[in-house]
Amino acid sequence: MVGALAAVTGVPALAACSSAPPDRPSPPPPIVNASPAPGRALSAADWPTYGHDARRSGAARGVPAPASLRVAWRRHLDGVVYGQPLVIGGVIVAGTEGGSVYALNARNGTVLWRTHIARPVALTDLPCGDIGPLGITGTPVYDPATGLVFAVAETTGGTHLLAGVSLATGRVKVRREVEPPRGTPIATQQRPALTLHAGRVYVAFGGLDGDCADYVGAVVSVATTGLGPLAGYSVPTSRQGGIWATGGPVVVGDRLLVSVGNGAPGSSYDGSDSVIALSAGLRRLDLFAPSTWARENTNDLDLGSMTPAVAGGYVFIAGKSGTGHVLRTGHLGGIGGEVARLANLCAGFGTAAVSGAVVYVPCHDGGIRQVIIGADGTPRAGWTAQAASAHGSPVTGGGAVWVVDYDGGVLYALGAVNGAVLARADVGTAPHFAAPSLSGSHAYVGTLDGVVAVAGA
Numbered sequence: 001m002v003g004a005l006a007a008v009t010g011v012p013a014l015a016a017c018s019s020a021p022p023d024r025p026s027p028p029p030p031i032v033n034a035s036p037a038p039g040r041a042l043s044a045a046d047w048p049t050y051g052h053d054a055r056r057s058g059a060a061r062g063v064p065a066p067a068s069l070r071v072a073w074r075r076h077l078d079g080v081v082y083g084q085p086l087v088i089g090g091v092i093v094a095g096t097e098g099g100s101v102y103a104l105n106a107r108n109g110t111v112l113w114r115t116h117i118a119r120p121v122a123l124t125d126l127p128c129g130d131i132g133p134l135g136i137t138g139t140p141v142y143d144p145a146t147g148l149v150f151a152v153a154e155t156t157g158g159t160h161l162l163a164g165v166s167l168a169t170g171r172v173k174v175r176r177e178v179e180p181p182r183g184t185p186i187a188t189q190q191r192p193a194l195t196l197h198a199g200r201v202y203v204a205f206g207g208l209d210g211d212c213a214d215y216v217g218a219v220v221s222v223a224t225t226g227l228g229p230l231a232g233y234s235v236p237t238s239r240q241g242g243i244w245a246t247g248g249p250v251v252v253g254d255r256l257l258v259s260v261g262n263g264a265p266g267s268s269y270d271g272s273d274s275v276i277a278l279s280a281g282l283r284r285l286d287l288f289a290p291s292t293w294a295r296e297n298t299n300d301l302d303l304g305s306m307t308p309a310v311a312g313g314y315v316f317i318a319g320k321s322g323t324g325h326v327l328r329t330g331h332l333g334g335i336g337g338e339v340a341r342l343a344n345l346c347a348g349f350g351t352a353a354v355s356g357a358v359v360y361v362p363c364h365d366g367g368i369r370q371v372i373i374g375a376d377g378t379p380r381a382g383w384t385a386q387a388a389s390a391h392g393s394p395v396t397g398g399g400a401v402w403v404v405d406y407d408g409g410v411l412y413a414l415g416a417v418n419g420a421v422l423a424r425a426d427v428g429t430a431p432h433f434a435a436p437s438l439s440g441s442h443a444y445v446g447t448l449d450g451v452v453a454v455a456g457a
Helices: 293-298
Strands: 070-076 086-088 091-095 100-105 111-116 141-143 148-155 159-166 172-177 195-197 200-207 218-223 231-234 250-252 255-260 274-279 284-289 309-311 314-318 324-328 340-342 353-355 358-363 367-373 379-384 395-397 400-405 410-415 421-426 437-439 442-446 450-455
Touching (some): 070 421, 091 450, 314 358, 353 395
Antiparallel strands (some): 070 450, 091 100, 148 159, 159 172, 195 200, 200 218, 250 255, 309 314, 353 358, 358 367
């Protein structure tokens, strides 16, 4: 950290079996928070996790209608910010590919503290991929019960390191390795947002861009104290089946939903190209896969590119094939068992926003599409955003849909009724699938340079 706190270096010991290379240096013992103290309680203005809440609705309360938007401040950090900035009590929290967690003053962007979790992995040390250096990619999560911000950093040698950092001081209270049960760590990427549920942190894993080497999609969990054994689930495929959509595990009741990418080609179904429901203990309870899973696996047209969207009693998913599927939350339907389909919608990449029965789908090939889910589960396509290049992951607030054109570097506020552009602000180029956070009259966006605050909401 800068200021009164020293940087945290080194890598913690693994609490479960690892397939790490034998020449990796022996790490120091893990840090655990055996007696956690309660943290700051959440308010309506806070944004403590990806998509605002554990259902990933993306819906902010108390946001005024958008007026003329302007950049309030920009803060250069030590790496790209892929994750959604968190907002807790007037503090912005962001993780960087430089391997650091920052706390910023929400009013002016002043750095309150910086904690360096681990040295990131150089792109040249990865078997493939498109992020370099590779540090913290998944959106962190704040736990009000312990006052800790949890983030996972990837570090030299391929280790995945969970750190619990005090929001108040920036000090590391929990530090522990969290490796997927199968595959090679250096070929496994932690891209999805972290999820907090029932006193545990859930961490999902996929592969690097290029789907190279040996990885298998997985979800791992650990107690927020850092104590006790890891729990883990691996997709029952021989290879791939990545869990990489940006929103991370979605909590519905006591179940967690994730989407899974394509697995090993073959005639026997292997659990990939699916939406699955996991128990809190990470046992698979339910599954949906398209009847066309074999063709989709062969052609990389799986469901894994989009986070499941929960709209009332239904789940909506639209993967790379362009077909939208409606599932029942309590019974996903197995292979080919969807309630209804919406053909020729779009390839969904990222995480949708949800308002009641309306889903705002991030379309990789043409901006935001509105989908209305009927009472019987029948989906109907609504408007297409007039800003066709705005294909980041949307959020809602103040009667608007907020979305980033990440390549063009523009934040748009779209009319929720018709998708018309209400206001826009130049924020600078952002990473793929970037999603803004809303709090009060401001939006916060992670960019290739750091964090930008936009006023006028």
